[in-house]
Amino acid sequence: MMHCFDMLYSPTLLETQYQSNELQRETQRDAYEFRKLGEVKVLGASLSIFCCRIEWALKHKGITYEYIEEDLRNKSTLLLKSNPVHKKIPVLLHGDKPVAESLIILEYIDETWRENPLMPDDPSEKAMVRFWAKYVDEKCVISAWTASRTKGHEQEKAIESTQESLKLLNKLIEGKTFFGGETMGFLDLVVGSLPNWIKFIEEFVGIKLFDTKELSFLHEWAQRFTEIPIIKESIPMKEDLLNYFRAQQNAK
Amino acid sequence: MAKNDVKLIGAWPSPFVLRARIALNVKSVEYEFLQETLEPKSELLLRSNPVHKKIPVLLHNDKPICESLIIVEYIDEAWASGPSILPSDPYERAIARFWAAYVDERWFPAMKGILGAQDDAARMAAVGQVTEGLVLLEEAFQKISKGKSFFGGDHIGYLDIAFGGFLAWIRVTEGMGGIKLLNETKTPGLLKWAEKFAADPAVKDVLPETQKLAEFSKIIIAKLRAAAAAKAK
Numbered sequence: 001m002m003h004c005f006d007m008l009y010s011p012t013l014l015e016t017q018y019q020s021n022e023l024q025r026e027t028q029r030d031a032y033e034f035r036k037l038g039e040v041k042v043l044g045a046s047l048s049i050f051c052c053r054i055e056w057a058l059k060h061k062g063i064t065y066e067y068i069e070e071d072l073r074n075k076s077t078l079l080l081k082s083n084p085v086h087k088k089i090p091v092l093l094h095g096d097k098p099v100a101e102s103l104i105i106l107e108y109i110d111e112t113w114r115e116n117p118l119m120p121d122d123p124s125e126k127a128m129v130r131f132w133a134k135y136v137d138e139k140c141v142i143s144a145w146t147a148s149r150t151k152g153h154e155q156e157k158a159i160e161s162t163q164e165s166l167k168l169l170n171k172l173i174e175g176k177t178f179f180g181g182e183t184m185g186f187l188d189l190v191v192g193s194l195p196n197w198i199k200f201i202e203e204f205v206g207i208k209l210f211d212t213k214e215l216s217f218l219h220e221w222a223q224r225f226t227e228i229p230i231i232k233e234s235i236p237m238k239e240d241l242l243n244y245f246r247a248q249q250n251a252k
Numbered sequence: 253m254a255k256n257d258v259k260l261i262g263a264w265p266s267p268f269v270l271r272a273r274i275a276l277n278v279k280s281v282e283y284e285f286l287q288e289t290l291e292p293k294s295e296l297l298l299r300s301n302p303v304h305k306k307i308p309v310l311l312h313n314d315k316p317i318c319e320s321l322i323i324v325e326y327i328d329e330a331w332a333s334g335p336s337i338l339p340s341d342p343y344e345r346a347i348a349r350f351w352a353a354y355v356d357e358r359w360f361p362a363m364k365g366i367l368g369a370q371d372d373a374a375r376m377a378a379v380g381q382v383t384e385g386l387v388l389l390e391e392a393f394q395k396i397s398k399g400k401s402f403f404g405g406d407h408i409g410y411l412d413i414a415f416g417g418f419l420a421w422i423r424v425t426e427g428m429g430g431i432k433l434l435n436e437t438k439t440p441g442l443l444k445w446a447e448k449f450a451a452d453p454a455v456k457d458v459l460p461e462t463q464k465l466a467e468f469s470k471i472i473i474a475k476l477r478a479a480a481a482a483k484a485k
Contacts (some may be wrong), residue, residue: 100350133317
């Protein structure tokens, strides 16, 4: 039944039926209403820095979804079919439509379900959010990951890069309750469990990445953020990560 | 100060800068193009993009917007009354963004691999990777365009701009190596798309001339090879 509605109100059919932009916008809004009724699934891994962003966004908007935990050493057929290009989690399935890449999924969620918006309205503020979200993934996450997997000079460079990038985030949050302002927004979800992950890497690998005094604003933000009920339920904590990866190590 | 004071800091050879120029043209926005030599980088650039110190930077009433794809989305939203660049449907937007990210994160590094290759074996390997990527993009084009001329349908859109920014570089690379990256066998759709894209009114006056870019590319290739050699040590 749900499937029929989806086909009837598919954009292609609408484009051929209606000429005027106004009417097209109206009917596309109706199409969104019906699309919202499609089942939502999240393919993820519970300790992933990227997957928790998606669950938080859905919970923030009150969307019911089915969570499917993936074994990354034995990826499911559904995952490989839904994300054939990268074969990575998270993947959001809305009805039969897969969306991959966490930042893209977050924008999709925000644009599909308009209640409790995560992005600001103003285009230049949106651009800033997108800039820093990209920065988190391309600088902070990659540097920290590199620092955890390398030695010698390469590791030193990665450690320095991580520390520098965290200082910028610290400056960004200075004087604010959340990156989104008074209430949490898109960038809060993106930065999300990064401090926990970084503290985990510090302890697991034995390197210095997160100086609490130097990064006091970011540290305090992390504590505020973790207290938010929907965040608290599913944020990967340093201890969870240590337990998991130490168990992995011992199993070898 | 003009109400809509628009400047773009950039350089003519850059595929990333080109994306911003095409987007501004789609919206018929008048802007001042501030050409950077990058050696040294201007005060304005360093002040406007202190984090990355890279081009392009869009200055809209002195407010800087950085990162080419973010600039394209900004242009689409700030000049909302003009022709749309991104699709209006959230799922189609997600697909367009996915492939644009793929171009930047997977395909473009492979392209750099061709230009920076130290020897024939390395070049062949890089060409293989680029071709694989183009085959994926061809599949995406067939699905997304639904038989129309562009990824965006009848008119160029976000993904046309994201990928099309590299068209002149694709042609230079083909000329250099005597290879056909876009061809009838593996990428027939993209081959036709390339001609139409290059001829589009928003593109044709800003797309670098292949010969001029080929000359310029010799500088870039030298730099890429030096960087690859340094890394190999």
